[in-house]
Amino acid sequence: MTQLELAQKGTISSAMKAVARKETIEPESVRHGVAEGLIVIPVNINHRGVEPCGIGKGLRTKVNANFGTSPDFADIDTELAKLRAAVDAQTDTVMDLSTGGDISAIRRAIIAATSLPIGTVPIYQAGIEAIDRWGSIVAMPVEHLFAAIQEQAEDGVDFMTVHCGITQKAVDRLRKAKRTTDVVSRGGAFTIGWMLHNDKENPLYEHFDRLLEIARKYDVTLSLGDGLRPGSLADASDRAQIEELLTIGELVERSRTAGVQVMVEGPGHMPLDQIAANVQLEKLVCKGAPFYVLGPLVTDIAAGYDHITAAIGGAIAAAAGADFLCYVTPSEHLSLPDPDDVREGVIGARIAAHAGDIIKGVKGALNWDREMSQARKSLDWEKQIKLSIDPPRARKAHEQRGTTSAGCSMCGKYCAMELVAKYLGTSTVRC
Numbered sequence: 368m369t370q371l372e373l374a375q376k377g378t379i380s381s382a383m384k385a386v387a388r389k390e391t392i393e394p395e396s397v398r399h400g401v402a403e404g405l406i407v408i409p410v411n412i413n414h415r416g417v418e419p420c421g422i423g424k425g426l427r428t429k430v431n432a433n434f435g436t437s438p439d440f441a442d443i444d445t446e447l448a449k450l451r452a453a454v455d456a457q458t459d460t461v462m463d464l465s466t467g468g469d470i471s472a473i474r475r476a477i478i479a480a481t482s483l484p485i486g487t488v489p490i491y492q493a494g495i496e497a498i499d500r501w502g503s504i505v506a507m508p509v510e511h512l513f514a515a516i517q518e519q520a521e522d523g524v525d526f527m528t529v530h531c532g533i534t535q536k537a538v539d540r541l542r543k544a545k546r547t548t549d550v551v552s553r554g555g556a557f558t559i560g561w562m563l564h565n566d567k568e569n570p571l572y573e574h575f576d577r578l579l580e581i582a583r584k585y586d587v588t589l590s591l592g593d594g595l596r597p598g599s600l601a602d603a604s605d606r607a608q609i610e611e612l613l614t615i616g617e618l619v620e621r622s623r624t625a626g627v628q629v630m631v632e633g634p635g636h637m638p639l640d641q642i643a644a645n646v647q648l649e650k651l652v653c654k655g656a657p658f659y660v661l662g663p664l665v666t667d668i669a670a671g672y673d674h675i676t677a678a679i680g681g682a683i684a685a686a687a688g689a690d691f692l693c694y695v696t697p698s699e700h701l702s703l704p705d706p707d708d709v710r711e712g713v714i715g716a717r718i719a720a721h722a723g724d725i726i727k728g729v730k731g732a733l734n735w736d737r738e739m740s741q742a743r744k745s746l747d748w749e750k751q752i753k754l755s756i757d758p759p760r761a762r763k764a765h766e767q768r769g770t771t772s773a774g775c776s777m778c779g780k781y782c783a784m785e786l787v788a789k790y791l792g793t794s795t796v797r798c
């Protein structure tokens with residue numbers, strides 16, 4: 368039985384108990400959220416030792432790190448180094464988006480190297496193999512796509528991005544939309560190319576029940592992908608994006624009816640003032656399904672700093688109710704990230720998630736900030752470093768150029784904390 372089926376039967380599974388322990392909430396709250404489809408716990412029955420991670424209403428906002436080979440850089444060791452960087456930076460989940468080298472071997476190596484939940488986009492493997500075997504992605508037989516999904520489910524993949532909401536009707540809307548950047552989702556592009564070339568409906572939409580059967584058998588959480596997510600501010604919230612979301616809303620209901628856990632992916636590039644409305648729309652149309660956003664990136668012009676544009680958008684999205692933030696690295700739009708980019712991306716997304724959690728009222732979130740402020744007031748550097756989101760970076764900055772006879776080197780003997788504590792008679796204890 369899937370976690371959803373267990374929860375609906377009234378059973379509190381070990382995965383639900385583990386999520387409740389981590390979140391310090393009652394196991395029954397987790398069970399209820401899973402039963403209602405408001406929480407997902409991606410735990411494939413074949414993924415031995417996976418650490419259950421709850422995503423959804425009432426829980427801490429989670430962060431995902433993507434990595435994976437490309438046709439130009441297909442080295443397993445580099446991808447494993449990125450995995451280590453993501454884990455060190457405390458990502459909650461990882462996605463293997465490999466498109467180069469031996470894709471199956473890389474995925475299995477990643478699954479073996481971490482206990483975090485793993486996500487994939489199976490059409491990448493199916494499409495790349497179709498090029499090798501039949502010369503083109505558009506020549507991919509439907510059977511081959513489902514074989515890739517089956518193989519990845521058997522391997523223990525916990526959640527899969529599947530672009531089931533791109534229908535011929537949505538493609539028609541895309542044509543009429545005359546977008547600035549037509550399609551920026553790789554899976555979306557593969558799917559649309561296949562549909563247009565073959566003049567057929569999206570196989571993942573047409574054969575959605577078959578997908579549900581596989582997902583139910585292994586308890587793979589479906590992550591209904593936004594193949595038409597806006598890739599520029601100019602295209603945000605257009606009719607093509609919303610058309611896909613409407614279909615996804617219907618597929619959420621079909622998934623739940625089939626006992627399959629499901630979440631929904633969202634934009635993308637988006638002006639600040641549209642983000643909260645997009646979160647609310649997803650929650651309404653998709654009946655509260657957990658929302659997994661890529662960014663959103665709040666400006667198109669920050670190449671080299673898109674981990675920052677994504678963190679700005681991610682904080683607003685999380686505060687508005689988004690449940691899961693896909694990180695963006697400084698290399699976004701420019702190159703395949705390296706391990707340092709992965710680290711920066713995870714930390715940026717974690718800051719955004721935490722900022723959102725303060726507004727959501729997630730248990731313990733604001734207390735972390737209060738403790739940090741108390742440590743600052745006490746000039747307790749060790750505690751500040753321990754409580755910082757990135758202790759190694761905080762330690763490096765303080766030890767390299769921070770220590771002085773008073774306060775830190777920012778204000779030195781004019782340390783505001785010390786000065787005012789002296790006159791107010793409050794305590795500032797230097798450590």
Ligand code: SF4
Pocket residue numbers: 746773774775776777778779781782783784785
């Ligand atoms: S010196 Fe300035 S920046 Fe440093 S702890 Fe004191 S008030 Fe804060």
